[in-house]
Amino acid sequence: MPEMSVTQAPAPQKEGELVGRGRRDGNRLFKEWYAELDAAAESGDPSAYVFVMGSAAEVLKAFDLNLVFPEINSLQMAVRKVSLEYLNKAEDYGYSTDVCGYVKADVGMHLDGRKHPNGRIPKPSIVVATNMCNTYVKWVEIWQRMYGCKVFVLDIPGQRGIGWSTEPGSEQFENDRRYVQSQLEELIEACVAVTGKPFKIERLQENLAHVNRMAADWSAVLKLNQNIPAPFNAMADGLTYMGVLSAYRGTETGARYMAELREEMEHKVRLGLGTIAEERFRLHGVGPACYSYFRRFLELFQDWGAVYVNSEYLAYAGGGLDLGIQFDVERPLESLAEQLLITGRRSMSNMFFSQDQLADTVRDWKSDGIVYHSVKSCRTVSTGMADSREYLTRIKDVPALFVESDLVDPRLWSEAQFKNRIDAFFEALGARKAAALVAAKG
Amino acid sequence: MAVQVRPAFEAILEQCSELAEDVTYPSVKRWREDHPGGHAVGHFQVYFPEELIHAAGMLPVTLMGAGSRLEAKQADSHIGSFICSICRTSLELGFSGRVGFLDAFYTTPICDVARNLAGIWGRNFKGMTAEILYLPQNANAKQAVPYLRDEYARVLAELERISGRPIEEADLRRSIGVYNENRRLLRELYRYKRETPWLLSTTEAYVLAKVGTVMPREVHNEILRSALAEIPNREARRQDRVRVVFEGGFCEQPPLDMLQLIEEACYIVDDDLLIGMRWITDDVPETGDPLYALAESYFERSTYSCVQHDDRKPKEEMLLRRVEESGAQAVILAAAKMCEPGLDEQVAYQKTLEAKQIPFLLLDFEEKMTAFERMRMEVETFVESILFD
Numbered sequence: 061m062p063e064m065s066v067t068q069a070p071a072p073q074k075e076g077e078l079v080g081r082g083r084r085d086g087n088r089l090f091k092e093w094y095a096e097l098d099a100a101a102e103s104g105d106p107s108a109y110v111f112v113m114g115s116a117a118e119v120l121k122a123f124d125l126n127l128v129f130p131e132i133n134s135l136q137m138a139v140r141k142v143s144l145e146y147l148n149k150a151e152d153y154g155y156s157t158d159v160c161g162y163v164k165a166d167v168g169m170h171l172d173g174r175k176h177p178n179g180r181i182p183k184p185s186i187v188v189a190t191n192m193c194n195t196y197v198k199w200v201e202i203w204q205r206m207y208g209c210k211v212f213v214l215d216i217p218g219q220r221g222i223g224w225s226t227e228p229g230s231e232q233f234e235n236d237r238r239y240v241q242s243q244l245e246e247l248i249e250a251c252v253a254v255t256g257k258p259f260k261i262e263r264l265q266e267n268l269a270h271v272n273r274m275a276a277d278w279s280a281v282l283k284l285n286q287n288i289p290a291p292f293n294a295m296a297d298g299l300t301y302m303g304v305l306s307a308y309r310g311t312e313t314g315a316r317y318m319a320e321l322r323e324e325m326e327h328k329v330r331l332g333l334g335t336i337a338e339e340r341f342r343l344h345g346v347g348p349a350c351y352s353y354f355r356r357f358l359e360l361f362q363d364w365g366a367v368y369v370n371s372e373y374l375a376y377a378g379g380g381l382d383l384g385i386q387f388d389v390e391r392p393l394e395s396l397a398e399q400l401l402i403t404g405r406r407s408m409s410n411m412f413f414s415q416d417q418l419a420d421t422v423r424d425w426k427s428d429g430i431v432y433h434s435v436k437s438c439r440t441v442s443t444g445m446a447d448s449r450e451y452l453t454r455i456k457d458v459p460a461l462f463v464e465s466d467l468v469d470p471r472l473w474s475e476a477q478f479k480n481r482i483d484a485f486f487e488a489l490g491a492r493k494a495a496a497l498v499a500a501k502g
Numbered sequence: 503m504a505v506q507v508r509p510a511f512e513a514i515l516e517q518c519s520e521l522a523e524d525v526t527y528p529s530v531k532r533w534r535e536d537h538p539g540g541h542a543v544g545h546f547q548v549y550f551p552e553e554l555i556h557a558a559g560m561l562p563v564t565l566m567g568a569g570s571r572l573e574a575k576q577a578d579s580h581i582g583s584f585i586c587s588i589c590r591t592s593l594e595l596g597f598s599g600r601v602g603f604l605d606a607f608y609t610t611p612i613c614d615v616a617r618n619l620a621g622i623w624g625r626n627f628k629g630m631t632a633e634i635l636y637l638p639q640n641a642n643a644k645q646a647v648p649y650l651r652d653e654y655a656r657v658l659a660e661l662e663r664i665s666g667r668p669i670e671e672a673d674l675r676r677s678i679g680v681y682n683e684n685r686r687l688l689r690e691l692y693r694y695k696r697e698t699p700w701l702l703s704t705t706e707a708y709v710l711a712k713v714g715t716v717m718p719r720e721v722h723n724e725i726l727r728s729a730l731a732e733i734p735n736r737e738a739r740r741q742d743r744v745r746v747v748f749e750g751g752f753c754e755q756p757p758l759d760m761l762q763l764i765e766e767a768c769y770i771v772d773d774d775l776l777i778g779m780r781w782i783t784d785d786v787p788e789t790g791d792p793l794y795a796l797a798e799s800y801f802e803r804s805t806y807s808c809v810q811h812d813d814r815k816p817k818e819e820m821l822l823r824r825v826e827e828s829g830a831q832a833v834i835l836a837a838a839k840m841c842e843p844g845l846d847e848q849v850a851y852q853k854t855l856e857a858k859q860i861p862f863l864l865l866d867f868e869e870k871m872t873a874f875e876r877m878r879m880e881v882e883t884f885v886e887s888i889l890f891d
């Protein structure tokens with residue numbers, strides 16, 4: 061994707077311009093990105109379909125491939141309130157009501173000639189699916205059948221069990237790294253074949269350097285939310301930031317965006333600016349939001365003065381950048397394999413073996429409780445939630461709310477039920493806080 | 503092993519049926535009594551290289567839910583409501599203490615749900631190894647086989663730790679030999695089903711195979727040999743029935759009643775039930791590095807399933823081959839409710855069969871279902887439509 065000049069303007073000085081810049085610029089970049097995809101659909105330039113968890117953008121952008129994120133496409137359909145039309149198309153075609161809604165919304169769009177509400181989507185020349193969600197692999201098979209495109213499964217072996225970890229340098233880690241690295245080499249071969257372009261290692265190095273900057277700033281932005289009040293809402297604003305993070309990973313534009321976002325957040329922290337008038341409750345989110353009723357979903361929490369200060373989504377869907385990873389650009393492939401392994405593994409662990417890490421994050425971000433939003437579509441993140449919640453409330457005494465709906469399927473949203481649960485949760489949380497206050501004073 | 507192998511086929515079948523369906527695992531408990539200090543290792547569906555467990559002198563046990571024989575009372579509060587039944591009832595086996603005899607539990611990355619089992623199991627059932635056996639997901643990577651070989655070595659080391667004894671290459675080769683024999687016998691069983699389905703029904707073949715998941719394979723081999731010897735002597739007449747392939751029961755297993763009702767209307771000449779037991783389609787080499795031989799066989803001598811992506815095995819083509827090789831006229835596609843991989847694949851199968859003009863019927867099932875009247879009508883109507891077309 062060609063670089064854009066828009067963000068090269070000098071940083072705005074006035075407070076009014078600085079506050080909210082991340083959101084404004086994020087939305088603009090997002091539009092520009094879709095415009096480029098629309099142009100690619102017209103020109104037929106090669107495109108790669110990838111996923112937010114482990115996109116391999118660093119490699120793919122070294123071949124100037126346009127990146128399409130089908131998950132973001134499906135999410136956008138829900139936000140724009142048209143996902144049901146697409147879901148219906150896929151269900152009429154034969155997909156069960158029990159199939160992931162992201163997959164179905166996307167299938168519906170393909171059946172409709174790849175017309176997305178944000179613009180046309182180009183055909184895939186190559187698709188890269190990590191194993192971070194198994195449904196990715198089923199999803200790519202659909203495009204393989206539709207378009208005969210090259211499918212590459214990038215396999216990042218995960219944690220095997222609770223308490224199992226591997227440190228860089230250990231035999232197991234080296235074994236895993238070699239496996240990942242050899243796959244990257246095969247991915248490069250596949251990209252050469254698909255684009256007809258030679259592989260230039262300097263391009264990869266440049267992309268890695270951009271990611272280094274982006275990751276350092278993104279990690280800092282996340283930490284700034286440990287402040288009270290939190291300068292951004294991890295569910296609402298976080299979604300915009302994540303969109304840029306995915307789409308512009310490995311680019312100068314993306315790196316600059318993140319530096320500016322950090323500047324904005326530091327500024328807000330200095331001024332003690334939060335996202336709502338009074339931050340009464342701080343929440344940690346597990347699971348994505350309900351995008352079909354996104355605004356309502358957020359309001360139900362905001363009405364109680366609650367702010368999402370962090371969310372697991374920012375970790376796993378951020379392709380590991382929350383860790384502030386730094387590639388060693390002098391040994392690009394090896395370092396990329398290493399970091400994919402470290403960050404990919406951590407993202408998966410966050411979903412499958414999250415309990416202790418979750419407790420630490422709740423402590424560090426000073427959250428009052430966890431909101432588990434179990435979504436029917438996504439068994440990857442939802443399967444173990446009820447158990448994780450049970451464990452954390454029982455063992456770690458962390459208050460937690462458990463609600464169910466879906467990311468894109470509006471038929472699964474029941475506001476009355478949602479509201480009842482949320483209200484009961486905050487009443488209990490309020491009482492708990494009051495009791496703690498009394499205890500502290502007494 | 504206390505299984506009495508009586509000559510009559512029906513007697514064998516009855517015993518197998520009791521042992522295979524009993525969710526209190528009497529055969530495993532008996533094995534533990536007969537082997538003081540012995541260890542049992544459970545693994546979730548679909549495929550696990552049981553040779554590793556066997557070579558350690560332990561008893562491998564496949565956990566594949568409990569159908570309608572167990573209510574997921576406790577498991578329901580630990581797992582989301584959109585999850586397949588096999589995972590619920592498998593967890594309930596743990597929560598209810600029914601598989602407390604296990605020293606370890608392994609799951610594999612077949613799907614998003616199964617991967618999650620390792621965490622849930624580990625958080626709740628202490629004192630038991632709860633792990634993922636990492637079957638590589640990039641079957642087409644050049645390094646897939648060596649990587650899997652090393653993963654097998656990792657698991658083997660854990661099994662050595664549990665059993666407290668080293669596992670030699672010779673032990674592994676012996677176990678490979680036992681399992682090769684088992685696979686040969688199962689292939690023979692399926693040959694009967696394919697060539698003379700009136701002599702061996704799918705329900706019978708299924709029970710005979712399934713009992714192997716709760717007993718040592720040597721004993722299972724004996725049972726299979728006895729049963730196979732009896733099959734040609736069975737009195738049954740060939741009937742003019744539609745021959746179908748039954749596809750989709752790969753992970754969550756359909757209830758026996760469902761298989762029976764299908765068989766009342768047609769011959770199931772091939773299927774993917776208990777596909778993990780028959781995953782490897784040829785003998786695993788008994789020479790060279792046994793771990794490498796097992797790893798290589800997993801990729802190179804194996805059948806297909808919707809939980810594995812391998813560019814060399816386009817699943818719809820594999821299904822067409824299964825139809826052709828078994829001489830089937832039609833296909834019954836049956837994915838389990840809430841099963842993402844099964845339901846995704848079903849669409850591809852459906853479109854391919856439509857294009858090839860092969861009649862097919864879609865059935866929706868759950869291991870725990872008990873009412874079949876509607877399904878019976880669907881199957882009968884389907885069969886009639888083929889017969890009178």
Ligand code: SF4
Pocket residue numbers: 131160161162163193194195196437438439440441614
């Ligand atoms: S299962 Fe979850 S992670 Fe996977 S594609 Fe669906 S929504 Fe995304």
Ligand code: SF4
Pocket residue numbers: 586587588589612613614615616753754809838840841842843844
């Ligand atoms: S039935 Fe399907 S979803 Fe459930 S564990 Fe098996 S493969 Fe996974």
